[in-house]
Amino acid sequence: MTPNEQATLLDALLDGDISEADFLRLEAELIVDPEVRKTYYRRLEMDLLLAELASEGQRPSPDHSAAATDQRSGRLRRWAGVVVAIAAALVFIVAMLHSAADREIAERDNENPPAQIRSENEPSATGFAVLSGQTDAVWEGDPIDNGGLLPQGELHLVSGLVHVELFSGVQMVIRGDAVFSIDSPMQVSMQRGSARAHVPEPAQGFRLKTGAGEVIDLGTEFAVEVDEMRSSVKVVDGEVELRPSDSGTRRLRVGEGVELAANGTVTRESADDISLVGPAAFQDALARRQSSHFRQWQLATEMLRNDPRLMAHYLVDPDQGWSRQLVNRASSAGRVNGTVIAGDGAVVAATRTQDRWGRDGGALDFSRMGSRVRVVVPGEHRGLTLMCWVKINSLDRWYNSLFLTDGHEEREPHWQIMNDGRMFFSVKPPNMDDWTQAERERQVFYSPPFWDPSMSGQWTMLATVYDVDQQLVTHSVNGEPISRQSIPEKLLVEQIKIGSASICNWSEPMYRSDATFVVRNLNGSVDEFALFSGALSATEILNLYHVGNPNER
Amino acid sequence: MNQPPDDDSAQPTPLGDSAFVALLTECQLPLRLYISALLPGDPAAGDVIQQANAKIWEKRGDFEAGTNFKAWTMAVARFEVLNHRKRQARDSRLRFSDELEETIATELAEVNDDLAERQAALRECMQSLKPASRDLLMRRYASQQSLAEFADQLGRSVGGIKVTLHRLRTSLGDCIQRRLAATGDRQ
Numbered sequence: 001m002t003p004n005e006q007a008t009l010l011d012a013l014l015d016g017d018i019s020e021a022d023f024l025r026l027e028a029e030l031i032v033d034p035e036v037r038k039t040y041y042r043r044l045e046m047d048l049l050l051a052e053l054a055s056e057g058q059r060p061s062p063d064h065s066a067a068a069t070d071q072r073s074g075r076l077r078r079w080a081g082v083v084v085a086i087a088a089a090l091v092f093i094v095a096m097l098h099s100a101a102d103r104e105i106a107e108r109d110n111e112n113p114p115a116q117i118r119s120e121n122e123p124s125a126t127g128f129a130v131l132s133g134q135t136d137a138v139w140e141g142d143p144i145d146n147g148g149l150l151p152q153g154e155l156h157l158v159s160g161l162v163h164v165e166l167f168s169g170v171q172m173v174i175r176g177d178a179v180f181s182i183d184s185p186m187q188v189s190m191q192r193g194s195a196r197a198h199v200p201e202p203a204q205g206f207r208l209k210t211g212a213g214e215v216i217d218l219g220t221e222f223a224v225e226v227d228e229m230r231s232s233v234k235v236v237d238g239e240v241e242l243r244p245s246d247s248g249t250r251r252l253r254v255g256e257g258v259e260l261a262a263n264g265t266v267t268r269e270s271a272d273d274i275s276l277v278g279p280a281a282f283q284d285a286l287a288r289r290q291s292s293h294f295r296q297w298q299l300a301t302e303m304l305r306n307d308p309r310l311m312a313h314y315l316v317d318p319d320q321g322w323s324r325q326l327v328n329r330a331s332s333a334g335r336v337n338g339t340v341i342a343g344d345g346a347v348v349a350a351t352r353t354q355d356r357w358g359r360d361g362g363a364l365d366f367s368r369m370g371s372r373v374r375v376v377v378p379g380e381h382r383g384l385t386l387m388c389w390v391k392i393n394s395l396d397r398w399y400n401s402l403f404l405t406d407g408h409e410e411r412e413p414h415w416q417i418m419n420d421g422r423m424f425f426s427v428k429p430p431n432m433d434d435w436t437q438a439e440r441e442r443q444v445f446y447s448p449p450f451w452d453p454s455m456s457g458q459w460t461m462l463a464t465v466y467d468v469d470q471q472l473v474t475h476s477v478n479g480e481p482i483s484r485q486s487i488p489e490k491l492l493v494e495q496i497k498i499g500s501a502s503i504c505n506w507s508e509p510m511y512r513s514d515a516t517f518v519v520r521n522l523n524g525s526v527d528e529f530a531l532f533s534g535a536l537s538a539t540e541i542l543n544l545y546h547v548g549n550p551n552e553r
Numbered sequence: 554m555n556q557p558p559d560d561d562s563a564q565p566t567p568l569g570d571s572a573f574v575a576l577l578t579e580c581q582l583p584l585r586l587y588i589s590a591l592l593p594g595d596p597a598a599g600d601v602i603q604q605a606n607a608k609i610w611e612k613r614g615d616f617e618a619g620t621n622f623k624a625w626t627m628a629v630a631r632f633e634v635l636n637h638r639k640r641q642a643r644d645s646r647l648r649f650s651d652e653l654e655e656t657i658a659t660e661l662a663e664v665n666d667d668l669a670e671r672q673a674a675l676r677e678c679m680q681s682l683k684p685a686s687r688d689l690l691m692r693r694y695a696s697q698q699s700l701a702e703f704a705d706q707l708g709r710s711v712g713g714i715k716v717t718l719h720r721l722r723t724s725l726g727d728c729i730q731r732r733l734a735a736t737g738d739r740q
Contacts, residue, residue, distance in 0.1 A: 007719065007723065008719065011715065011718070011719055011722075013593045013594055014593050014594050015594060015699075015700050015715075016593075016594030016595065016596065016699070017594075017699075017700065018594070018647070020647060023647045027649055027650065027653060030649070030653055031650070031652065031653050031656070037656070037657065037660065040590070041586070041590065041660075041661065041664070042726065043722070043726075044586055044589050044590055044593075045586060045668065045671060046675070046722055046725065046726060046729075047589070047694075048582060048585055048586055048589065048668075049668070049671060049672050049675050050675070050690060050691075050694045051694045051695075052582075052672065053675065053676070053679065053691065053694070054690075054691045054692075054693075054694035054695040055694075055695060127607055128603070128607075130610075149607065149610070149611065167606065167610070184603075202578075393614035393615060394612070394614065394615060453611060453612075454611070456611055456612070456614055457613070457614050523614075523615075
């Protein structure tokens with residue numbers, strides 16, 4: 001094949017109109033000849049770079065020459081923006097995609113089948129923006145949590161205020177009643193509602209489309225108000241280009257505004273101020289509200305100390321980053337019924353990370369293998385309540401530990417999350433040896449799946465109550481019960497014991513002959529963990545959630 | 554108590570939000586190159602790139618600071634390519650053999666990219682083209698149309714357009730090589 005023939009075939013390949021015979025010829029050359037592959041990569045690069053240039057040319061960039069000299073700016077930085085705290089974790093995907101030799105982290109568990117690689121129904125997320133804050137937001141359909149991706153397609157914010165960050169770096173505050181869609185990181189369509197957009201330099205050229213026309217940002221902040229009858233645009237700072245659907249393009253500078261009729265004709269050469277806070281002011285207000293909420297939570301945890309049922313309450317002190325000791329804040333003073341409390345926890349391998357209030361070092365990250373907090377909980381307990389605030393990165397193990405006793409002996413509890421997102425709780429009944437397999441399996445109380453990868457990185461409160469008197473196991477997520485199951489008479493354990501245990505890991509899986517162990521540490525972080533002797537009521541669980549939820553609205 | 558060895562040397566550091574976004578932003582062109590190389594001529598490649606970005610963002614917690622970010626994003630992207638193929642299972646589009654894909658994936662992940670330099674060179678080379686040629690290239694690359702539709706719109710034959718574009722790309726490619734070589738000499 002001559003170089004020219006090669007180039008022609010590559011063109012045909014990239015234009016998507018190559019014949020099968022030519023495809024096979026080209027493929028054969030690509031396989032055997034590294035030089036041909038290099039030509040292929042060069043040709044692809046040229047396409048990409050030309051496409052970049054072409055799209056720049058389409059943008060009404062006021063400083064095209066400046067962009068041309070700064071080769072790294074412009075679209076290369078389009079994907080700037082987006083704020084959510086992140087903890088480092090293990091590279092599960094890479095391990096999954098690379099050779100088997102890299103799969104050292106895969107689980108080796110004798111008593112269970114190996115972790116499945118769920119490529120078949122791999123969950124996926126789509127979207128171009130993250131919801132980074134909201135006040136009194138009511139969405140049509142399911143609520144969207146802070147930090148979650150905004151789905152593609154039409155969104156209806158019935159009321160309230162939200163702060164949206166597009167992957168391009170554009171920040172928007174949108175007020176309901178609003179109907180809009182995020183078409184791409186550089187384009188939002190709005191049928192109705194008010195919005196204020198702050199557009200950083202790398203995202204210049206961002207467009208907001210309404211029925212009456214388009215607003216193209218030349219930097220930095222503008223507001224729109226759209227309803228069925230009219231659209232108004234007001235420039236808060238910088239400059240925008242307005243393209244009414246009915247007439248020619250025009251520029252609007254700071255302070256200027258225009259009102260358009262629904263058909264795009266200009267009805268007024270000015271616009272009233274649109275009373276909507278900008279993204280920066282919105283975040284300030286959220287932070288202020290959160291800090292007052294934070295103080296309430298601190299007060300509430302002080303009061304919780306004296307709850308006679310509280311056996312252990314671990315919080316991570318951000319001011320003691322060096323300490324490997326986790327002080328049990330439960331107080332033994334004034335215990336009337338003699339409930340003993342747990343000792344302090346010992347932090348092993350877990351590293352400090354940001355807590356749910358945004359404080360550095362206020363949480364423990366358990367994603368590193370071997371990470372755990374060792375605790376000893378004495379006594380026997382008629383019922384048990386476990387609660388923790390957790391941020392899960394991913395559920396990439398068969399079992400993802402929350403709280404496990406060292407072994408799994410009679411009357412000991414195990415609390416973990418399955419890789420399909422179900423919560424797992426069991427208290428091993430005594431005398432199980434002569435039971436059938438089916439009977440043994442009934443000792444585990446699973447919740448329905450509550451977690452999927454779209455919740456990755458979000459703080460969540462989990463609680464499980466083992467109520468002896470009502471013979472009931474209740475799993476709750478963010479204060480709401482997601483399952484209630486009755487405990488069969490035969491399985492009921494009236495006196496639970498714990499002894500030595502680990503938070504977010506399991507100590508049992510060490511095999512005696514070698515150093516291989518089952519990986520069961522949670523790939524995530526915890527900033528609060530509490531154990532109560534006896535059962536908390538549903539209301540008490542809900543209250544714990546409300547007082548501890550940093551996003552409380 | 555049997556504890557796994559506590560190895561402090563392997564302590565991961567959490568990667569901050571803005572650091573992650575900066576890495577992801579830097580990686581956009583290599584990522585697009587990679588996905589386009591595995592899906593040559595597929596008009597849906599843009600969607601797959603978008604999808605891969607969303608996935609990378611979603612999996613950001615899994616990235617271990619200090620490891621090769623580009624390789625990591627490409628591993629995620631590879632998966633998105635496979636997913637795309639699965640969705641398009643009935644599409645009879647031609648695709649490279651697994652063997653070739655593997656080679657491309659490896660080479661592109663390792664290649665020391667000088668895309669920014671190439672982009673600068675290309676900008677300058679564009680200036681040396683006749684305005685009409687420049688305009689044609691820009692229109693072609695800005696359009697989402699097939700080559701036939703594009704030719705139709707211009708009132709030209711598909712074959713003619715193909716040849717013109719091919720010549721323009723070749724001369725641009727040569728120009729870029731010369732400029733890069735010249736820059737290299739000066740350094």
